[in-house]
Structures are given as structure tokens and as C-alpha cells.
Amino acid sequence: MATTVWTRRHILSLADFTPAEYDTILQTTASFQEVLSRRTKKVPALQGQMVANLFFESSTRTRSSFELAAKRLSADTLNFAPGTSSLSKGETILDTAKTYLAMGADMMVIRHREAGVPQAIAFEMDRLGVRVGVLNAGDGLHEHPSQALLDLFTITSLIDFEYPRIGLLAGKKIAIVGDILHSRVARSNIWSLTATKAEVHLAGPPTLLPQLFAEWGTGAEKREGSSIAQIPNRNLFLHWDIEPALKDADFVMTLRLQKERMTAHLLPSLREYHQRYGITRDRLKLCQPDVKVLHPGPVNRGVEISSDLMDDPQFSLISQQVTSGVAVRMALLYLMGSSKI
Amino acid sequence: MATTVWTRRHILSLADFTPAEYDTILQTTASFQEVLSRRTKKVPALQGQMVANLFFESSTRTRSSFELAAKRLSADTLNFAPGTSSLSKGETILDTAKTYLAMGADMMVIRHREAGVPQAIAFEMDRLGVRVGVLNAGDGLHEHPSQALLDLFTITSLIDFEYPRIGLLAGKKIAIVGDILHSRVARSNIWSLTATKAEVHLAGPPTLLPQLFAEWGTGAEKREGSSIAQIPNRNLFLHWDIEPALKDADFVMTLRLQKERMTAHLLPSLREYHQRYGITRDRLKLCQPDVKVLHPGPVNRGVEISSDLMDDPQFSLISQQVTSGVAVRMALLYLMGSSKI
């Protein structure tokens, strides 16, 4: 098995993850998924340790998933709620993090509306010489690694439940549809999926696609007169139209549409968005017959995806994604806790 | 003992509870009450299971009671807070419930300001074929089963601490006073109390009593020129005046007065309400000498009940109700978890 000794104390970005690291996470997640199928869904791995959930940007779904993952590893948890916090008393974010460090946090799960906050906290922890792991649970428009990893686990374990690994995606086509530009989920997914041998196709309105493909860090040539561009060495393709992205796709990832994009005039109406980029049964006929659809949730029914399709277990992996989320987060906390660095 | 094997996965309404089911709950509660009298008030019954408290309508008291009940059964708990939730992002209630299902919830405790939400979620869980129990913790004006069951436990265990059972209420007279019309507590209590051999008398302002007795599901004849009506086959009586309801009563249940009823002109002043329907020492002289008073809390002191009476342990069962609440909720979660269906 291609797993390795884990050497990352922090999980901040997937930009430099190695194939072996992805496989270690996938295999560790599979073993926790097995734990979660038992009646007593709990292991003593982090007994007596403390996980601080510092959600400067509020979230029920992701915070609950991390909280449950920590509890199922028998850790104690503390939740930081920005509304009633010292932040309103003028404390800096780094000081808040250092307060939870001083209380004895062994790991911190950080979400913030600004890109780079988890990195800054991790940097500070390292500077202080403390053995505290920092996990990025979503920072601005930057990254959301645990979401991309749960997506990766969901699709690889569908192919091989016992032994999920990135090699299973070789030759698969994966479409990511929607507001790529503003999506931290898309950014993390592009790192992980292009690290496999899959072809990754992005599709969305021009206003919601990265204007400069170079910003993905690899450079890209745009072919004149076409809505498609390929980014060299990364098997990554960009489209303004949804059809070429969906054509023969094995997996379709839809992104949540932030309604505030419309007030910023980046989008016409929700209805028009659905007509052009919404995932429907009809559109899925372009894909492989056994295509599966993913969405990071929460879903705007009838916008990113038609309501009946979302509930159809033949196509939708949405509920498996949520389930995978707890197991992936258990794996990440567990691996960080056992980091050899 | 008249207990039976438990066969309900959900607890949504008391409308069709059988006497044997009530007795099973009462006996199970009695055994948890004994656990709660120990120094270590905890049992491993639900170790490794997860109870999701989905309180779409906020509540500290009931949520705390359920949270503690779950923790004392060694379950892990997740609390859903509507303020910071995906609901504000447009997610439907069913999708929220399905997210917690996918996270691995074994049981869901649901409160919502609309009647029928817990039922809809339970229906969806059954449709999905999953073994998740749904407990109604208050839905609109409809029902609040755990409150009625803790009331039932409080009064039956007062009569026989070791062996509480509904048969103990045969021949007892129980008055329920206040805003019957808008009270989910009253509705659930009417189901449970009329299932005993007790006489149940409702009293309240005409604007706050059900206009059509038929809506209680049994039909009723209103006697002309009188403020009393009896509902056939259910030992249920309705009064506009409080005195006939209190006459020789063994137990008096007062209901919380929602102050917003006054702004809707359904009530004159709080003072006038207290004068006509408030429970005072004087009024209690109409009752049995050993009458006891119950209130679901939180109490408007000096409105539904005079302040000194509320604190008088000779009459008030209010604090016993809160204590019973934790034990009853442990019993309900335990029984649902062991359901044979």
C-alpha cells in the first residue's frame, strides 16, 4: 500500500501534496469509515487532547462535521463563536489563537473570511516552537482542503471501497461547474484532482472564471476564438459553455452559487444561470451513463442542480460527501496528531 | 408489570399512545431517575451514538434538558443553531435534517415553530429507509410530547415513587388552566391524561379555548347557557370560568401565557388575566387539600401563578418537573434507540 509516515503538522493547502500523501489520507479515511459503520462509532485516539474550532466566519455544517470528528476520536472540543467573543473587544486574531494555545489546544481548526489567516496562525505557532497543528477549514477565496479531500475520498471509494487511492482516477473525466473564480472548494479540488491522472474540466460564466489562467500557478494558453483553454502539464481545461465540460464526464462537481454575486452584476438571474449552467437530467445525458454528481452544500435547489436530481441516489453523491466529511476529518486530525515533525 | 417491548422508532405525537406504552415510559423513567440520584449520574447506554438537537426555534431550557439527557446516556451531541446556520443560506429544513443524517445522527430532536415539521422529517427518514429516530421537541401549536410525559411522570411518581403507572390516576381530577388554544403542551397533555382514568378539566378565556370542541378529534356537545362542555368518551370538560375546573382538583396545570396574545387583543391586561385565571392560595382552597400545581416553565411570576405559591414546596411541583424532564428524555432516547422496528 502506498501510504507513508505522516510528516505534516499543519494542513493549510493542497498545493504541494504528494500522491503518497493523498493515498495515506484516503486509506486512513477508509479505516475510520469502517469505525463509523459500527454501532459504537468512537475510538480513543485523541483521548485527553483538545481541538479548538476557531470559526471566525460562522458555519454550522463544517463546524459540526469537525466537532463530531474530534468527539469520535475522543478529543475534547472548544468552539469559538465570533459574535460573543473577545474579537469585539479589539483582540487580534493571532492573540485569540494564542489564547487557545495557552489553554492547551493540541489542534486548531480555523475558518476565516480572509485568505491566509490559517497560514498566519500556523506560522506563528511554528515561530513559537509549539507542537500545535493548524487545519484550514476555509480561508476566503483561497482553499478548503478538507472539502476537496472528502470529495476525493467520495469518488475514489466509490470505485474501490476497500482500497481508495488516487490511481483509480486515471483516465477519468471530472467536470467542475459554476462560480470557479470565487470558490475555495474549486481551488482545493483543482490541486487534488490534477494531482491524479484525471482530466479536469472547469465550466462557468466568463465573469466567474479566472480571467488569467496564469493565476492557477501554471500558466495557460488560451486558444483564440474558442471558449476552451488548457493549462499545460496539469490536465486542466477551461470552458465558457457547459456542454464540452460535461461531455463523457465520469463525475460532475457543482459549486454553490453565492447569491451576492448577482447583486454585484456578475450574473443575470438565478433562472438564467440554471438554464445555462444548472445540472439537469437532460444535461447529464452528455456524460457517461454512470455519471455521479457532487455538491459541497448547502444546495440552492433548482439553481445549481435540479431538485429531483439532487435526491436521486442513482446520480447524487451529496449525502455520501457529508458522511465522508466526518471520516476524512477524523483522518486529518488523527494524522496531524501523529505527525512525526 | 404492564411494560411491553418498545416498537416506536419516532416519538411525534401522543395521539395514539397505548396505556402499555405510557407505563413502559413511566417505568423506564423511574429507573433513570434512580441513576440520576447517584453521584455518577451516567450510564453507557448510547456510547458512541450521536444525538442531533435541531432546534429551528431557539430554546435554552428544553435544548439543555435533551442535551444533558443524551450526555448522561454517554451519547455525543451536536447542536444546530438557526442563527448561524445554512438555513440563512437557503437550505431547506429537510436538507438540513438529511445533512445531520449523513453525518451519522442516530437520533434527531426537532423543535420548529411550524406544526408538522418533525413528522415531515420522520416521514423522510422512513422513506429513505434509515434507522434514525425523530423526537418532536415542540412543533408550532401542535404537540410537545416529552413535556406531557414529564408531567405524567411527575404526578404518577408522586403517588407511587417506585412504580409509577397511569392506573394511579384513576378517579383523579386534573385541571389545565390558561391559553389552551395556543398550547402544544396542553394538546399533548390532553392526549396522555385522557388516556388515564382521570377527569380532565380545561379552563381559560373564551378567546383562548378551542372554539370547536370537535377539533379535539372526538366531537362534543356544548350545553346551552353554560360554560361547560363535555367531550364524550374522553372524560374531558371545558370551562370559561376557573372555579368549576379547580373544584376538588388533585392537580392543577397552569400554562405559560404568551405575552404576544395581548397585542393580538385576545386578552385584556396581565393583571386582569391574573385576577380571573391566575393560581393563588385562595383559589387552591377550592381544590383537594393536598393539591399540587404544575407549570411547564418559564413562569411569568404573578401572572399565571402567584409568586409565593410558585416557591412553596407544599404546592409547587415545578422544580420536580424540570428534574423529571431529564429522566423522561433519557428514557425516550433510550427506548427509541432500542426500538424493535
Next chain:
Amino acid sequence: MATTVWTRRHILSLADFTPAEYDTILQTTASFQEVLSRRTKKVPALQGQMVANLFFESSTRTRSSFELAAKRLSADTLNFAPGTSSLSKGETILDTAKTYLAMGADMMVIRHREAGVPQAIAFEMDRLGVRVGVLNAGDGLHEHPSQALLDLFTITSLIDFEYPRIGLLAGKKIAIVGDILHSRVARSNIWSLTATKAEVHLAGPPTLLPQLFAEWGTGAEKREGSSIAQIPNRNLFLHWDIEPALKDADFVMTLRLQKERMTAHLLPSLREYHQRYGITRDRLKLCQPDVKVLHPGPVNRGVEISSDLMDDPQFSLISQQVTSGVAVRMALLYLMGSSKI
């Protein structure tokens, strides 16, 4: 060792704490500090007991510290959040406390913006004859005992890590600088520090110093034409200027400046406050060479203390205070739970 059998059920004020009691707390804290240095930072001391955190005034930092302390003693915790509570439904504070009592709380940790609330609740618990401990986690401008005790532990354990005790402070000079008048932290610290043989010097703007020294409970003579006053029998000195307070000090405690004091015209600008009373490297040259600085947090960087000094481990004890906080609170909950009264 000078420890004694613990006989206080409640911890409300340090006004009448004996030297033996301080030493018992310091020694008990030292033993929990050792627990917190292990990988599994947890003991079963309060297994199956329940600690209710009733924070009528919201707080993340102190609530988190108490919550973690309780969890590390293996207690179950319930958090009361005023925003979504029965308080908004008109329930009195005493009724809220009695509800948590009836739910089975073994201890209550109370914070309230009004002085005297924890005392009133403790009085009510005693009147009811129940064995529930009440801990004051900050009441108005009155006291904040656990903060003063963690300060005491921080400085005594710095002198003797193994065997912290108040006798270690004999002959030490401790300065408390800032808004003494409005600080419950200062009030509690004055009780504990003057109980040692240390000299305690208070310094702050005249508008933020107690006008009548007599209000400290001991009477004091103010020397005409001077900004210094000594309170007899308590080794307590007051200054309008910071320099005499800092002169040769071993420890400097800065207090958080509430910005609302400025809008009340008790203060000029933050900048001017920093110039006159802010702790800087320059000012520390007046102190002993190994002087240490404390702050209860959260810090207004650049106001009460210069930003670089706050982060300098040679001088700052701020992070040790937070760490001590968890251990002290474990000790307090543990001692209250084992109270022989």
C-alpha cells in the same frame, strides 16, 4: 505543607480567604498543572457530575476556560447563552438558576454584569438546602476571584514551580496599573495580594482610582499634597503617577482599558493614556531587572502595554496566565466538589 481540608461550598469573593486557603488552592493547582503537562490531560474526578456555565454576560475566553476545566475533570457541561434564553421570556435570574439546579447541576459558574448576582444565587441554593457550589466568574465591578487566583498561581509558581505558596511573595513589590475603579480583577487581586506579605501599589488616572480609599474596606489616610496614600494594615499604596508604583517592582499587573470609559469623559485619548500609563520597555527600567508583566486579557495592544513587550517572553506572563487559568479552575471546581461543608 500548609494546606487544609476545604470547607467552602461557594467561591464568591476573596475578601475573607485565609492564607491556608490560598495555599491549598495553589498546591491543588500545581498538581492539576502537572496533569495538563501529560499527553492525556484528563482525570475522572468529576465523572458523571454536571457543571452549568451561566454566563448572563457573554464571554468566550473565561467561559472556554471553565468549560475546558470541567471537561478535563470529566464533568458534563451545559452552557447557558442569554441571547436565546428564557430570560428574554421574562424569567428571573434566580428561576433560571433553579432550573439548572433541578436539571441536576452539581456546580454553577456564574457571570453577570450586576454585582452580587452569584452571591444571591448561592444564598438561594443554601436556603433551599441543596449541595450545589456556586462560583463567581465575574460580577459587575465587584470581583473575579478565579482571575486573581490564576494571577497568584502564575507569579508564585514562577518563583517555586513545585511548591507555590503565598509566603513566596513576602517582600515583593507588585504594581497594579490602570482603571482600578472599574476593575473586578483589581478588586479580587487586592484581596489576595494584600493577604500575602507583598507590597501592593495601585496606579491610574485620578478619575479611575477609587475616590474614597475607605471603600476598600479598611480606611486610608490620604497625605496632603501627594499623589500617594497608604491603606493601613494592608500594605496597599495608591498613586496618580505610574513611576512610584513601578519603582523596583517585581511584578506589574496591567488592567484592560474599557474603551467606553473614554466616551464617559473619564479619559482623554487612548494615545494619551498609553503615554501616561502604558507599560513600555522604557518604563520597565524603573522596575527590578527580572520584572514580569501580567494582563488579564484581552489586550488592547499599544494601549495598556506596548505591542512588542506583550510578545516578549522575557517580560510577559500573559500566556502563562491563560494556561494557569485552566489549572486554577480545575482546582476550584475540584475543591468545591470535595467541600466538607
